[in-house]
Amino acid sequence: MSAVLKPRSMIGEIEEYFRRFPDVPKEVVVKVELLSRGHWFTDAALAATKGSLVKSYRLFSYDLVPMDSLKRGEARQVPEWFYIFQGPYDLRPVMIQTTMDPSSPYIVDVVDGRLVLTEGGKIICNVSYPVEPTYYKKKFADGTLYHEVIAYGYFVTVFRQCQYWGPKEECRFCDINENARAMKDSKDFTLNAPVKKVEYVEEAAREVSRDALAMEGHQAGVRFLITGGTITKTLQGKTEDEFYAQYLRALKFGGPRRHVALQTNAKTKEETKWLHGEGMDEHNANMEVWDRNLFEWINPGKNRRIGYDEWVKRMVESVDVLGEFNVRPNFVGGIEMAKPHGFATIEEALKSTTAGIDFMMGHGIDPRFNQWRREPKTNLVKEHEQPPIPTEFYLRLMSNRYEIWKKYGLNLPLKRELNPSRRYMGNDHGTYDDFPLLMEAPWYQNVKVRTPEAVLQAAAGWKEPRALTIHGPAKD
Numbered sequence: 283m284s285a286v287l288k289p290r291s292m293i294g295e296i297e298e299y300f301r302r303f304p305d306v307p308k309e310v311v312v313k314v315e316l317l318s319r320g321h322w323f324t325d326a327a328l329a330a331t332k333g334s335l336v337k338s339y340r341l342f343s344y345d346l347v348p349m350d351s352l353k354r355g356e357a358r359q360v361p362e363w364f365y366i367f368q369g370p371y372d373l374r375p376v377m378i379q380t381t382m383d384p385s386s387p388y389i390v391d392v393v394d395g396r397l398v399l400t401e402g403g404k405i406i407c408n409v410s411y412p413v414e415p416t417y418y419k420k421k422f423a424d425g426t427l428y429h430e431v432i433a434y435g436y437f438v439t440v441f442r443q444c445q446y447w448g449p450k451e452e453c454r455f456c457d458i459n460e461n462a463r464a465m466k467d468s469k470d471f472t473l474n475a476p477v478k479k480v481e482y483v484e485e486a487a488r489e490v491s492r493d494a495l496a497m498e499g500h501q502a503g504v505r506f507l508i509t510g511g512t513i514t515k516t517l518q519g520k521t522e523d524e525f526y527a528q529y530l531r532a533l534k535f536g537g538p539r540r541h542v543a544l545q546t547n548a549k550t551k552e553e554t555k556w557l558h559g560e561g562m563d564e565h566n567a568n569m570e571v572w573d574r575n576l577f578e579w580i581n582p583g584k585n586r587r588i589g590y591d592e593w594v595k596r597m598v599e600s601v602d603v604l605g606e607f608n609v610r611p612n613f614v615g616g617i618e619m620a621k622p623h624g625f626a627t628i629e630e631a632l633k634s635t636t637a638g639i640d641f642m643m644g645h646g647i648d649p650r651f652n653q654w655r656r657e658p659k660t661n662l663v664k665e666h667e668q669p670p671i672p673t674e675f676y677l678r679l680m681s682n683r684y685e686i687w688k689k690y691g692l693n694l695p696l697k698r699e700l701n702p703s704r705r706y707m708g709n710d711h712g713t714y715d716d717f718p719l720l721m722e723a724p725w726y727q728n729v730k731v732r733t734p735e736a737v738l739q740a741a742a743g744w745k746e747p748r749a750l751t752i753h754g755p756a757k758d
């Protein structure tokens with residue numbers, strides 16, 4: 283019989299981080315904690331998600347527990363992300379990608395009619411949920427929901443499996459194949475085929491563009507990310523480039539003012555040029571970890587097929603084709619400390635990854651750090667216990683990234699997306715974009731009322747706050 287560990291109080295630790303790292307925005311501290319240790323929803327907080335933008339299909343589960351352990355239908359009820367703001371620490375609004383864990387000390391609850399984030403019964407801040415876009419209600423004739431084709435107007439997983447298969451090939455943090463199987467077994471989703479129909483993607487994207495037009499009153503443009511597993515040989519008779527190019531063409535040329543990003547294995551300069559011609563504006567050759575030895579351990583398939591030196595060379599050369607800010611490889615933030623072969627100390631891990639950030643930014647590459655979620659069905663977690671990565675590591679790494687971002691004079695990370703919060707706030711899955719935005723973006727500096735609406739109003743110059751982006755009873 284296993285002992286049930288009582289969660290320890292974390293508010294004191296959070297306040298200690300505020301004191302020790304006065305130059306780190308408080309919002310970054312709380313967000314790192316929430317992504318690292320997950321969070322949980324009371325029944326009341328779950329009931330309040332009605333009408334919100336619920337979690338749809340994505341590449342990985344991003345939860346700290348398996349889907350079949352969720353007994354209240356959470357997989358179809360929790361929001362894709364939520365906002366934290368105000369409260370006793372007067373936080374400015376940031377987005378948190380929902381990361382479920384029933385043993386987390388952080389609980390989203392309803393107290394006195396307001397959605398709040400609590401720990402040990404104490405309120406940390408307010409919470410609200412994003413409202414679903416209009417197109418979320420639409421279905422194809424066969425019952426497939428549009429949002430399972432394109433999630434939150436942006437995320438398009440066109441191939442839900444990976445031909446890197448098993449522990450000798452799959453990236454060790456990745457649960458794509460397990461996640462697709464769990465979603466299928468749950469019978470809660472309308473789309474279970476591993477490959478999405480190009481015509482469905484094209485039509486769902488048209489609807490996203492229509493929603494954007496209705497929201498803005500003019501065609502402000504939208505952004506899509508095409509993602510999916512590696513194709514080592516062929517899929518439906520097509521090579522990896524040919525397969526993904528179908529979706530590039532459908533998304534880029536199927537409507538006005540679109541920015542289309544593709545993430546795949548690193549591509550040669552010639553391949554990048556060809557894909558650019560097929561509609562690719564941005565390419566993310568997700569390298570996942572900077573250290574050479576860890577790259578080889580964490581990404582066995584990528585290492586065998588392309589290798590470390592060639593991967594880095596291809597990333598650098600892709601800037602020549604696509605331009606700065608259009609090469610944003612993902613790194614699984616914190617995985618450089620994974621057990622048993624990761625760095626044992628924060629200092630060593632910081633030294634390695636910071637050197638990588640400097641090299642990349644010096645070559646016009648803008649690395650993203652999606653915080654490692656330690657999903658239970660991944661090889662890393664199945665093979666070894668993986669405790670949370672120290673919060674201090676993330677705070678110092680993101681501070682270093684911000685300093686290097688300033689050193690090279692890079693742009694504020696703004697993105698044209700359907701959801702206004704996703705344009706003006708950082709990404710929900712990590713704090714890398716929040717940090718410069720919270721430090722530098724004008725709309726975060728002099729906002730008197732710290733609600734998401736007020737920040738968006740300041741960012742977009744809206745005359746009136748727009749209720750359509752925010753959901754839930756949390757208002758001061």
Ligand code: SF4
Nearest residue numbers: 444452453456458511
């Ligand atoms: S390439 Fe790696 S991270 Fe991407 S889907 Fe395949 S196993 Fe997962």
